[in-house]
Amino acid sequence: xxxxxxLLVGVFxxxxxxxxxxFTIAYNEEPQTSDGQMTTSCYMxxxxxxxxxxxxxxxxxxKSALVPGLATKWDVSKDGKVYTFHLRKGVKFQNGEEFTxxxxxxxxxxxxxxKTKALNTDILDxxxxxxxxxxxxxxxxxxxxxxxxxxxxxxxxxxxVPFLAIMASPQASILNEKFTKPLGNxxxxxxxxxxxxxxxxxxxxxxxxxxxxxxxxxxxRGRPQIDKFVVKIVTDPETMRMLFEAGEIDLFDCDFAMSxxxxxxxxxxxxxxxxxxxxVGLYYYSINQAIKPFDxxxxxxxxxxxxxxxxxxxxxxYNHGQLENGVMPKxxxxxxxxQAKIEYNPEKAKALLAEAxxxxxxxxxxxxVASTGSQWQKMSEIIxxxxxxxxxxxxxxxxxxxxxxxxRKEGKLPMYTNKWSADFNDPDNFFYTFFGPKGxxxxxxxxxxxxxxxxxxxxxxxxxxxxxxxxxxELEKKIVIDQAAWLxxxxxxxxxxxxxxxxxxxxxWNGWSDFPVYxxxxx
Amino acid sequence: MKKFILKRLLISIPxxxxxxxxxxFLLNVVPGDPVALMMKEHISVDVVARVRAQMxxxxxxxxxxxxxxxxxxxxxxxESYKLNRPVTSLILNAxxxxxxxxxxxxxxxxxxxxxAGILSAVKKYSLPDNLFMGFSLLGVSMPVFWSAxxxxxFFAVKLRWLPVAGFEDWRYVVMPAIVLGWSSAGIIARLTRxxxxxxxxxxxxxxxxxxxxxxxxxxxxxxxxxxxxxxxTVMAIQVAGLLAGAVITESVFGIPGVxxxxxxxxQARDMPLLQGAVLFETTLVILGNLAADILYAFLDPRIKAA
Numbered sequence: 001x002x003x004x005x006x007l008l009v010g011v012f013x014x015x016x017x018x019x020x021x022x023f024t025i026a027y028n029e030e031p032q033t034s035d036g037q038m039t040t041s042c043y044m045x046x047x048x049x050x051x052x053x054x055x056x057x058x059x060x061x062x063k064s065a066l067v068p069g070l071a072t073k074w075d076v077s078k079d080g081k082v083y084t085f086h087l088r089k090g091v092k093f094q095n096g097e098e099f100t101x102x103x104x105x106x107x108x109x110x111x112x113x114x115k116t117k118a119l120n121t122d123i124l125d126x127x128x129x130x131x132x133x134x135x136x137x138x139x140x141x142x143x144x145x146x147x148x149x150x151x152x153x154x155x156x157x158x159x160x161v162p163f164l165a166i167m168a169s170p171q172a173s174i175l176n177e178k179f180t181k182p183l184g185n186x187x188x189x190x191x192x193x194x195x196x197x198x199x200x201x202x203x204x205x206x207x208x209x210x211x212x213x214x215x216x217x218x219x220x221r222g223r224p225q226i227d228k229f230v231v232k233i234v235t236d237p238e239t240m241r242m243l244f245e246a247g248e249i250d251l252f253d254c255d256f257a258m259s260x261x262x263x264x265x266x267x268x269x270x271x272x273x274x275x276x277x278x279x280v281g282l283y284y285y286s287i288n289q290a291i292k293p294f295d296x297x298x299x300x301x302x303x304x305x306x307x308x309x310x311x312x313x314x315x316x317x318y319n320h321g322q323l324e325n326g327v328m329p330k331x332x333x334x335x336x337x338x339q340a341k342i343e344y345n346p347e348k349a350k351a352l353l354a355e356a357x358x359x360x361x362x363x364x365x366x367x368x369v370a371s372t373g374s375q376w377q378k379m380s381e382i383i384x385x386x387x388x389x390x391x392x393x394x395x396x397x398x399x400x401x402x403x404x405x406x407x408r409k410e411g412k413l414p415m416y417t418n419k420w421s422a423d424f425n426d427p428d429n430f431f432y433t434f435f436g437p438k439g440x441x442x443x444x445x446x447x448x449x450x451x452x453x454x455x456x457x458x459x460x461x462x463x464x465x466x467x468x469x470x471x472x473x474e475l476e477k478k479i480v481i482d483q484a485a486w487l488x489x490x491x492x493x494x495x496x497x498x499x500x501x502x503x504x505x506x507x508x509w510n511g512w513s514d515f516p517v518y519x520x521x522x523x
Numbered sequence: 524m525k526k527f528i529l530k531r532l533l534i535s536i537p538x539x540x541x542x543x544x545x546x547x548f549l550l551n552v553v554p555g556d557p558v559a560l561m562m563k564e565h566i567s568v569d570v571v572a573r574v575r576a577q578m579x580x581x582x583x584x585x586x587x588x589x590x591x592x593x594x595x596x597x598x599x600x601x602e603s604y605k606l607n608r609p610v611t612s613l614i615l616n617a618x619x620x621x622x623x624x625x626x627x628x629x630x631x632x633x634x635x636x637x638x639a640g641i642l643s644a645v646k647k648y649s650l651p652d653n654l655f656m657g658f659s660l661l662g663v664s665m666p667v668f669w670s671a672x673x674x675x676x677f678f679a680v681k682l683r684w685l686p687v688a689g690f691e692d693w694r695y696v697v698m699p700a701i702v703l704g705w706s707s708a709g710i711i712a713r714l715t716r717x718x719x720x721x722x723x724x725x726x727x728x729x730x731x732x733x734x735x736x737x738x739x740x741x742x743x744x745x746x747x748x749x750x751x752x753x754x755x756t757v758m759a760i761q762v763a764g765l766l767a768g769a770v771i772t773e774s775v776f777g778i779p780g781v782x783x784x785x786x787x788x789x790q791a792r793d794m795p796l797l798q799g800a801v802l803f804e805t806t807l808v809i810l811g812n813l814a815a816d817i818l819y820a821f822l823d824p825r826i827k828a829a
Contacts (some may be wrong), residue, residue: 024756030559030787032606040565117577122567134573189608207606207616208779208787209690234688234781238672243687246680402555402792409559409566420564442568450679 021226021522023502025251026234026243027513030208032059035188035411036173037111037118043170043514044231048213049094050173050196051083053104053152054164054511056425058115062278062331064425064509066168070099070197071152071368080159081128087150092158093176094195101146106177108154109133109141117185126163128155157463161468162426169424170514194247199224199518202408208233225521245388250502250522253513261318276495279511280331281421282324283326283489285366285383290446291414294364298356304342305349306390307383314489316379321492326476327430329491334427336471342479342488349390361391365414367407370398413444417489422510426470432456434486437481447485452478528817542805543592546798551584555792557604564768578604591798600802601795603788610799614781618803620690621780623771625698625765628704633758637710640715640754645742647720655712662709667702671775674698688777699776703769709759714757718750752822756815763811767804 031042031132034049053071056064071085089100110127111118124130143155166172180196187193187412191211194202196437197220200213213229232249234240235258244252254261264270285307293299309323322330326339353361366380377396384394397408397414407413422429433439436456440447450468455475462468480486494511504521510516554732558571558580576738581627582590592600600610621826639655646652662670678698689695723746731741790795796799 038607040562114573114577117574119562119565119570119574121570121573123568124563185607190607206779207613208783209777227827231780232689232777234777236688236777239688239775239777241676242675242680246683248687248689320610400553400555401790402560403553403556405563406554406556407560409568409571418564423565439566442566461637 011346014113020228021365021395022228022230023226023232023251023517023520023522024232024249026232026240026249026256028233028235028237028256029241029254030233031211033188034202034205035175035192036170037116037120038188040119043209043512045194045202045211045213046170046173046196047514047516048200048229049198049202050170050175052168052174052196053055053087053093054168055432056165056168058277058506058509061507062280062484064280064331066164066425069168070104070174074164076164080161080461081156083154083156083163084147085152085154086219087152089150091197092218093197093318094177094216094218095176095177095179096308097175097176099174099197099366100149101152102149103177105144105175106181107173107175108144108179110143110175110378112141113328115119115185123166123169124159125173126156126158128157131155159463160425161460161463165424165429166424171423188402199516200229221518224518226517229517244499245496247499250499251505252497254497255513258317261495262322263320265495270497273500274495274497275505275507276320276493277507277511278331279321279421279491279494280329280425280509281328281419281511282491283379283417285417285489286413286415286443286445287484287485287486288334288411288414288444288446289448289485290411290444293356293358293362294415296356297482297484298352299358299362302352302356302390303387303392304484305317305345305352306387306392307343307487307489308386309342309489310344311386312382313381316375316382317490317492320495321490323367323490324488326480326488327434327486328427328472328476329422329430331425331491332427333425334472336473336476337471339476342480346386353391358391359394361397362395365395365397365471367397367399367404367405367414367416369401382418406443409442411441411444411446416444421512425509431459431472431479433474437480445485447479447483449483451486452483524817524820527820528813531813531816532553535813539802539805540592542713542801543595543798544588545561545649546801547588547591547794550792550794550797556580557792557794561605580604587794591795595798598797603796604793605787605791606793606796610795612798613784614742614799614803616780617781617784620778621766621773621782622768623696624699624703624769625762625777625779627700628707628765628769629699629758629762631704632707632711632761635704636711637751638717639708639712641719641742641747643712643716644719644723645738647716652716659709659712661773662705662707663713665705667706667771668775670705671699671702671772674702675775688775690776690778695776695778699769699772699778702776703765707765709763710757711754714754717752718753719746722746722750723725737756752819755822756819759815759818760811763808763814765808766811 004499027044029042031045034045036046052069054066055069057067059065070088070091072088073086075084077519087101093099108124110116112121114134114136121134127141127143129138132138133141145153147153165276166341176195183193191205193203199216199219201216203214205211210230210232215224215227217223240256241260243249265274287294287300289295308355313319313321325341326336329336363437368377368380380396385398387394434443435447435452437453459471462471494507498505501523506519558574575705591601603610603613643652643655678685685694685698728741728746731745751809769780770786773780773782785800788800
């Protein structure tokens with residue numbers, strides 16, 4: 001009898017010991033594909049199923065470093081145009097194929113191949129021959145070469161310093177040629193049509209419901225600690241919160257419901273379960289210089305001065321962040337803490353408006369997307385009341401998302417607010433995106449400044465770290481203070497709440513809602 | 524009857540074509556670019572222009588419409604712009620989930636609505652009548668998203684009886700089916716009550732009572748069948764409506780059904796997917812109405828004769 005009892009206890013003990021370690025989260029949008037080349041958002045699958053030549057990892061809160069990924073080391077030619085990557089040997093794709101230089105060349109050439117219809121060609125369009133490949137004038141990309149089985153050489157058309165950082169972005173995930181090629185445009189559309197080298201294997205995918213990734217036992221860094229990673233698609237933030245409180249998901253991402261932050265942070269149980277990290281990104285208000293009276297720099301400066309950003313940060317975002325005064329947020333390389341501050345001075349703003357020829361104030365619009373989170377609307381309503389003191393009569397213009405982006409693309413959208421978090425750790429990701437020759441129109445800034453464009457080009461090719469930092473610091477002052485081309489607001493901490501069973505969760509270096517879970521531990 | 528059904532089906536063809544024209548026209552009139560929407564914050568003018576050309580989005584609207592119509596006639600609804608998957612398979616994969624939800628919701632509505640209506644009619648102006656009619660009024664007037672949140676809070680978060688959201692086994696269907704079916708139950712209860720009360724005033728009921736029949740046989744043997752005539756019609760139309768209109772319920776409870784596909788398609792300006800979803804749901808409504816007419820004819824011989 002005793003032995004039977006012991007046996008039973010043993011069986012249960014083994015059962016309990018062998019219980020699956022499952023980490024379940026909710027995400028608010030269905031990924032259209034697992035293929036990082038074909039999407040500009042929803043990178044949860046690419047970040048966990050694939051690897052990149054280089055990885056960007058969080059080294060301390062708000063700090064990151066580029067570390068070897070599928071490449072163990074790399075050399076850069078003196079002219080900054082030729083990058084040679086020495087690849088890791090013995091890495092296997094999830095279909096059993098060995099990872100080689102051919103896969104790297106195939107992956108990047110596929111992105112530029114017009115048949116792929118890739119959305120992320122921006123990350124490679126500076127490679128030699130990329131334009132010809134994208135235009136269908138070449139059958140391959142001249143700048144991509146496999147020197148031998150484990151060495152890849154990428155030649156750029158001109159020096160481009162952010163290249164290494166870009167190689168660590170999820171868009172640059174490496175695919176297996178043998179697996180991917182026969183699938184054509186069907187690649188990445190289902191679990192069966194997905195194959196990477198990463199720590200997790202995409203096992204199951206039900207559209208608009210959930211997708212499940214399981215641990216890759218052959219992962220080259222070692223099997224992940226968790227067995228299963230489940231991502232539920234939940235569009236309603238209230239449902240998401242209840243799923244968390246009912247214990248059906250293990251992590252609540254406060255970015256999906258910012259209004260819940262005080263509830264969770266002050267809750268006797270959940271308050272102790274919050275995990276947060278700085279975000280390498282900032283909230284901002286655009287200023288469209290093609291819309292009068294914002295063609296006048298004094299009007300733009302007056303608007304900057306009329307907004308009490310500190311008050312908004314305190315009252316609306318519970319002080320979970322810091323004011324930003326430039327283009328580069330905290331955590332980005334070359335971040336300049338000494339950047340000149342934007343002053344809050346409603347009286348001076350009013351005087352500036354009068355000086356600009358508008359003593360009776362001006363009428364203006366702020367565009368809002370009706371379907372997005374209410375925090376944008378609230379913030380704009382606060383600003384509407386705030387700037388009225390200085391003479392800005394704001395009308396809030398509700399638009400649907402499609403109309404918003406279509407109008408913005410034409411450069412005709414009035415002022416709007418949004419946030420931008422780093423895709424890769426380089427100032428170019430901020431400066432060129434918003435103030436480059438095409439970005440400034442496509443994002444409805446129309447800050448068509450030849451000086452800025454020239455400096456941006458110089459910044460891309462300046463290989464001296466110190467000189468580059470100085471260049472961006474000067475450019476930041478020119479854009480934000482002298483030209484008053486936008487209104488940076490603040491960078492916010494990204495707050496997550498985790499269930500007690502989650503023993504380790506690493507906030508991604510850039511503060512995204514997409515993150516690798518390789519290091520996550522659950523009981 | 525066969526002629527009647529065939530005629531109704533033929534009439535539905537121009538209706539379906541008309542629906543596609545309206546949807547196509549509306550999506551062309553309102554601003555929005557599916558590629559710009561796919562790229563959102565990462566917009567690049569060059570990429571948008573190239574991908575639009577590759578997807579033939581720059582072709583004239585009329586060319587795109589007839590390309591769609593030509594495909595649809597062959598049973599090919601095209602590929603979703605955003606999801607890159609065949610529209611037909613997206614809809615057919617999602618439909619069983621919507622069907623399960625709608626049928627359980629309808630079943631709940633009938634099981635609760637009809638007895639509640641009968642009891643209210645029999646015991647009119649009594650406490651049960653007031654309770655049932657209050658329940659009906661609440662079901663009809665309370666927005667689905669609100670009742671859904673209340674159900675989730677009490678039954679999933681507080682009592683932990685049922686899961687909050689998702690679609691895995693029968694437990695996941697209980698709350699959404701009740702929430703979705705509540706409004707239909709309310710309508711059925713009110714309709715059953717008023718219809719039964721009206722029938723109970725007829726002479727043949729008085730005759731049955733005068734002959735000494737007990738109240739139960741009078742109600743169930745004589746009154747109920749006639750009073751259910753309008754109710755059955757509404758029930759058939761409701762099933763079609765539930766199949767086509769569970770959008771909010773599907774969103775709040777995270778059910779991967781056709782309604783969610785349609786909403787996502789509108790937001791993404793995904794023309795092929797939206798056309799497909801609308802065509803599919805219009806067909807369901809047409810078939811639901813047809814079923815109601817046929818049922819009515821079967822139940823009421825006067826209509827069949829006419």
